[in-house]
Amino acid sequence: MQKIRKIFADKKGATAIEYGLIAALIAVAAIAAMQGLGNNLTKTFNNVASNMKST
Template sequence: MKTLINRFMADESGATAIEYGLIAALIAVAAITAMQSLGSELSTTFNTVDSALSEGNQAA
């Protein structure tokens, strides 16, 4: 029984899968954060362009 417990404690095959899962989750959080920031910057840029085009069409 003690041998079985020692073998179980030494087995690290599940730890690798958990580490890969944590790395994937960290990458996903970083990507979502970057995309949200980029999305709001793009929204501001498109609104500025839309306003400039609207003013240009009204003046013509």
């Protein structure tokens, strides 16, 4: 019975899982931000390229 209590009292594994979830959430947010930035950069470079062709 004491071994079972020790297993449930151990919080090290839970902390590692929490840090993993936080890192995954940050990665998802960074990917979403980079996609938006990439779309804006694509539009800007296409606009510049079309303006250079017309001159």
